Amino acid sequence: MTRLGHERYCEEILVQTGLFREALRGADLKATVPTCPEWTIGELTRHLGGALRWMGTTVRTRAQSMVPDEDVPDFKGPGDGEPAALDAWLGEGAELAAAALREAGPDVRVWTWMAEQKTGFWARRAVHETAIHRADAAIAVGTEYRLAPDVAVDTLEEWLEIGTAPQALELRPELRRLLGPGRTLCLHATDTGGPAGTRWIIDMTGDRIAWRHGGAGDQAAVTAGGPLTDVLLVFYRRLSPDTPTVTVRGDRDLFDEWLGLVSW
Numbered sequence: 001m002t003r004l005g006h007e008r009y010c011e012e013i014l015v016q017t018g019l020f021r022e023a024l025r026g027a028d029l030k031a032t033v034p035t036c037p038e039w040t041i042g043e044l045t046r047h048l049g050g051a052l053r054w055m056g057t058t059v060r061t062r063a064q065s066m067v068p069d070e071d072v073p074d075f076k077g078p079g080d081g082e083p084a085a086l087d088a089w090l091g092e093g094a095e096l097a098a099a100a101l102r103e104a105g106p107d108v109r110v111w112t113w114m115a116e117q118k119t120g121f122w123a124r125r126a127v128h129e130t131a132i133h134r135a136d137a138a139i140a141v142g143t144e145y146r147l148a149p150d151v152a153v154d155t156l157e158e159w160l161e162i163g164t165a166p167q168a169l170e171l172r173p174e175l176r177r178l179l180g181p182g183r184t185l186c187l188h189a190t191d192t193g194g195p196a197g198t199r200w201i202i203d204m205t206g207d208r209i210a211w212r213h214g215g216a217g218d219q220a221a222v223t224a225g226g227p228l229t230d231v232l233l234v235f236y237r238r239l240s241p242d243t244p245t246v247t248v249r250g251d252r253d254l255f256d257e258w259l260g261l262v263s264w
Contacts (some may be wrong), residue, residue, distance in 0.1 A: 004154050006106040009123035010098045010205070012151060013052070016130040018259035020048065021087055023137045029080040033140045035238045040141055042080040048133045049090040050075050053103035055122045056097035059104050063111050097126055114165060128155045135238045149192050152228050155233065156187070160200065160211045163262055169208055175261055178204045185258055186214055187235060198228070202258070222250035235259075 004012065026040030029042035048055055050072070057063070069075050077093075078085040090098060101229055104110075105180055121158030131147060132155065138145035146196045147155070161169070169175050183204040190197040214220075226246035228231060233239040234246050241248050 002059060004150060006101070006120055009120075010102045013094050013098045013101075013123070013130060014128045015190050016134055016151075017048075017052070017091060018128060020045075020134040020137050021090060023141055025087065025133065027137075029083060029086070031140060032171075035136045035139050038226060041137070042086065044133060044136055045086055045090055045141070046077045048130060049077050049093045051129055052090075052093040052097045054127060055126050056093065056100045058110055059097070059108075059119050059122055060100040062104075062108060064109075065111050066113075067111075068243050074134050094099065094130075097122075101126070113131075114162065115167070124154070124158055127151070128158050128229045128253065131155055132236055132238070135233055135236070138247055139238065145233075147229050148230070149228055152232050153189075153192070153198070156200065156232050160202070160236070164202070164211050166208060172182050173207065177205065177248075178258060181205060182221055183254060184222075185222040185255060186218060186225075187213075187225040187231055188222035188223055189228035189231055190225055191227045197225070220250065222248065222255045224248050224253065224255060 024041060024045065027041050029040060029045070031041050033039045033041055033044050041045065052070070052074045053057045053075055054067060054069065058067050061067070074089070077089045080086070101119060101123045103121040103179055104124065106118060108119045109117055110119050110122070111117065112121045131151060135145050185202040185204070187200045187202070192198045196216040199210050199218060201214040201218055201220060203210045203212070223240065224234060224246060230239060230243060234241050234243065239246070241255065241259070
């Protein structure tokens with residue numbers, strides 16, 4: 001599977017933000033978000049809106065170092081007492097981010113927190129930041145969450161690329177506890193990729209964490225399988241591994257350890 005392409009990412013920022021806004025119209029902004037219990041719905045909205053404005057500012061200014069929050073125009077957004085203004089502010093932040101990314105294209109050099117120091121990194125990151133927080137919003141208000149299969153695959157693979165990058169162990173040395181003989185994990189989307197589904201193998205048997213696309217014959221110490229979106233949400237800890245649509249077979253302790261240490 002390949003990345004979605006720069007123009008698609010720019011468009012998908014607007015699509016995902018629009019669906020986020022639609023889910024939260026009329027919601028109690030002071031209600032707690034179950035999947036992010038430290039936040040209310042209003043705080044979740046301001047987090048996403050601020051992140052989009054921050055990414056847009058990074059791209060627009062061609063930043064070569066991390067942009068401080070205070071240098072991002074209108075970073076904080078309206079309070080809970082102004083729901084219409086908060087909704088409009090979020091939409092404007094998405095428009096600004098998408099416009100900055102479209103103007104720049106994918107290959108302009110800018111600061112990122114990964115080895116890939118290009119604007120294309122932020123286009124992809126903005127989509128998946130929004131898609132996952134849209135799941136938080138949907139769960140908070142009890143509405144159905146759907147994600148296009150190609151976006152869901154790319155959301156999962158972006159995480160795998162970030163979570164298994166060489167610098168991950170440098171930044172978080174506690175991840176070394178996952179390494180050891182026979183420690184492999186398979187994510188199995190049963191509803192994509194034909195009759196055998198789609199598999200991703202996370203290999204922790206070497207001196208660093210690695211991943212690859214799996215085949216029907218691949219064996220792993222533990223496999224989490226089910227519909228693609230549900231597997232994605234379990235992997236991001238937005239759904240419980242015990243959700244009825246997902247089956248975890250094999251070394252459940254390893255799967256729980258992985259989720260506790262790695263997932264966002």
